[in-house]
Amino acid sequence: MAPRTLRSAEDLHAAGLIPAAALAAAGRVGARYSIAVTPAVAGLIDRADPADPIARQYVPDAAELVTAPHESADPTADAPFTPLPGVVHRYPDRALLKPLLACPVYCRFCFRREAVGPDGGVLGEAELEAALGWFARTPAVREAILTGGDPLMLSARRLGEILRRLAAIPHIELLRIHSRVPVAAPGLVTAAMAAALDLGKPLYLCVHANHAREFSAEAQAALRRLHGAGVVLLGQSVLLRGVNDSEAALEDLFRAMLRARVKPYYLHQLDAAPGTARFAVPVAEGRALLRGLRRRVTGLAWPTYVQETPGGGGKVPLGPVFEA
Structure with missing residues (x-):
């Protein structure tokens, strides 16, 4: 099997x-926030290491049920900037x-963890048509960014259709997709999927x-x-306690990206979603890590360290x- x-x-x-002792707590977490660990991710986890950085990202912990006052x-603040479903x-x-709210894996620190899950589903036909119509009649928008959920969870046919519709809008100059699929479920990146991403506009x-x-x-x-399909690959990461909160771990991460033809783009300060405090690294510490990293790596490995401002300021x- x-x-x-x-x-x-x-x-x-x-x-x-x-362990068996953690079953009850993990079950309580799973009743609130979705759990999904793909075979590809499970195969990366060192079961002999209780502090394994891969497991920490995906395996539920009882601390997720404790919401800090600032979370x-x-x-x-997506909600105030949502003119219609999916946009x-x-x-x-x-x-x-956001054509769907399902992902191949569910990160324990996700800022959309209240919304994503296997039951998140996809936009219905009428909702998708309305969303695409909004892009067509909003000429100020030059870049369409597919996120979710994970757009590469869609079939190659469906994703290709959405991308072609967006690419046909004259004022849309750039297309972008945010995805975990290439590392969390690489088997989904089929020849058909790559062909669907081969467009006449930059992707x-x-x-x-x-x-x-x-x-x-x-x-x-x-x-x-x-x-090989002409997709420009960028890397985005979140600074996470116990995962990549050292100069050595960040250097290894960004060098691994470059070896895989991925240009490090953003290093995100953790968004304060409920139950994520155990992952938080103070900004001052993050700045110190980046300062030290600058002496260790090529400029090609240097991301922009960013944080979302309160109230949806970007x-x-x-x-x-x-x-x-």
Whole structure:
């Protein structure tokens, strides 16, 4: 029998990812926030390491049920900037299209963790038509960004249709996709999927990865396939306690990206979603890490360290500042 995605506390226990003593707590977490660990991700986890950085990203923890006073169900304030279902328009020249709210894996620090899940579904036909119509009649928008959920969870046919519709809009100059699929479920990056992304307009794919080990041989093959289709690959990561909160871990991550033809683009300060405090790294510490990293890596490996501003004000760079 082919390996399957682990979707419950019982699945995680059977796979050796949580002990019996943690079953009840993981079950309570799973009742509120979705669980999914793909075979590709499960194969990366060191079961002998209780602090494994891959497991920490995906395996539920009882601390997720404790909401800190500063945490919010909508930390990026998508709701006030949603003119209709599936569209978020925060910046004048670009807008998000969320065609679905399902992902191959569910990160324990996700800023949309209140919304995403296997039951998140896809936009209905009428909703999708309305969203595409909004893009067509909003000439200020020059970049369409597909996110969700994970757009590469759609079939190649469906994703290709959406991208072609957007690319046919004259004022849309750039297309972008945000995805975990190439590292979390690389088998979904088929020849048909790569062909669907081969468009006449520039297409950028932002690969979300937080640790160097996520760039497995299978992930690298998937990324080579996308690169061969003319997709420009960018990397985005979140600074996470216990995952990549050291100069060495960040250096390894960004070097792994470059080896996989992925240009590090953003390093995000953690968004304060409910139950994510255990991942938080203070901004001052993040700046110190980036300052030290600058001496260790090529400029090609240097991302912009960013944070969402309160109330949906958008991303701002956090530095660090260097003395001349």
